[in-house]
Amino acid sequence: MRAPPQPERVALHEDADVAMARKQAREMAADQGLPRLAAEALATAVSEIARNVIAHAGAGEMSFEPAFDGEHAGVTVIARDDGPGIEDVARAFRDGYSTANSLGMGLSSARRLVDDFAIVSAVGTGTTVTMTKWARPRRRRDAIPVEDRLILLIEDDRGDEELLRRALHKQRVAGRVDIARDGVDALDYLFARGAHAGRDPAALPHLILLDLKLPKLQGLEVLRALRTDARTRLVPIVVLSSSNDEHDRSAAYEGGANSYVNKPVDFVELLDVVQQLGSYWLTLNQPPGMR
Numbered sequence: 129m130r131a132p133p134q135p136e137r138v139a140l141h142e143d144a145d146v147a148m149a150r151k152q153a154r155e156m157a158a159d160q161g162l163p164r165l166a167a168e169a170l171a172t173a174v175s176e177i178a179r180n181v182i183a184h185a186g187a188g189e190m191s192f193e194p195a196f197d198g199e200h201a202g203v204t205v206i207a208r209d210d211g212p213g214i215e216d217v218a219r220a221f222r223d224g225y226s227t228a229n230s231l232g233m234g235l236s237s238a239r240r241l242v243d244d245f246a247i248v249s250a251v252g253t254g255t256t257v258t259m260t261k262w263a264r265p266r267r268r269r270d271a272i273p274v275e276d277r278l279i280l281l282i283e284d285d286r287g288d289e290e291l292l293r294r295a296l297h298k299q300r301v302a303g304r305v306d307i308a309r310d311g312v313d314a315l316d317y318l319f320a321r322g323a324h325a326g327r328d329p330a331a332l333p334h335l336i337l338l339d340l341k342l343p344k345l346q347g348l349e350v351l352r353a354l355r356t357d358a359r360t361r362l363v364p365i366v367v368l369s370s371s372n373d374e375h376d377r378s379a380a381y382e383g384g385a386n387s388y389v390n391k392p393v394d395f396v397e398l399l400d401v402v403q404q405l406g407s408y409w410l411t412l413n414q415p416p417g418m419r
């Protein structure tokens with residue numbers, strides 16, 4: 129019987145070590161029978177993470193281990209450093225966020241390229257990234273991971289807001305739910321002005337839930353404003369309405385709503401509606417521009 133495979137280690141100090149890490153990833157991927165594309169994806173993720181270790185922590189180490197989940201073979205890569213750590217991991221994942229004046233795409237692309245990705249980081253202690261690429265993905269990955277999902281709820285009724293918020297969290301549809309209580313507030317939020325001037329206008333919600341009956345600016349006006357602005361033109365908007373009026377419904381579709389749903393009165397029914405909206409708009413739907 130063969131001895132259990134030992135992890136291979138690559139010390140990371142300089143650019144040449146990144147090439148070594150890539151090579152190690154490719155070799156182990158080939159040994160484990162990963163398809164060529166999967167091996168390339170892993171090698172690319174490895175070089176992003178190795179470059180981060182050198183660029184942001186100075187030095188570290190990467191280990192490569194064969195993985196087996198009872199059904200499929202894979203490769204697990206663990207990168208460790210004792211560098212400064214990452215203060216806000218969620219922010220570090222955001223495309224374009226970089227403390228090094230760089231593209232800020234490394235972490236997010238690495239996560240997309242592998243099947244399993246975990247990062248543990250503590251300020252002053254260091255960072256550990258663990259990622260696995262499988263010969264066959266074991267499950268379909270969500271289009272947008274739950275913790276990253278941002279939903280904007282445009283709703284003036286506090287009761288409905290509370291119910292929707294509870295339903296969205298309970299069904300794990302959203303990682304974060306932001307609220308706008310009238311049409312003006314909604315546009316200020318989305319275009320990062322007025323009371324929301326400090327917001328990053330690029331951090332658009334993945335889904336907008338819009339009530340049609342709103343104070344200040346009606347839901348249909350909000351819809352029109354969002355659909356005529358290039359920045360928000362493509363954000364999925366689901367109208368949640370308490371009216372079953374045919375006129376409202378066609379006006380919403382004509383205004384560019386992606387979907388029109390009647391607000392259930394019953395919480396159990398609401399849970400079901402929210403779950404279906406989430407699985408359609410945030411799991412199955414592949415918006416343009418998504419990598």
Ligand SMILES: Nc1ncnc2c1ncn2[C@@H]1O[C@H](COP(=O)(O)OP(=O)(O)OP(=O)(O)O)[C@@H](O)[C@H]1O
Nearest residue numbers: 180184213220226227228230231232233234235255
């Ligand atoms: N190992 C690490 N130690 C400390 N900070 C890190 C580490 N890895 C990433 N970071 C932080 O996370 C941010 C985002 O990383 P990411 O790889 O996405 O972008 P980047 O390295 O700045 O730019 P790019 O990879 O596109 O050249 C970094 O700017 C840095 O602040």
Ligand SMILES: [Mg+2]
Nearest residue numbers: 176180234235
């Ligand atoms: Mg990077």
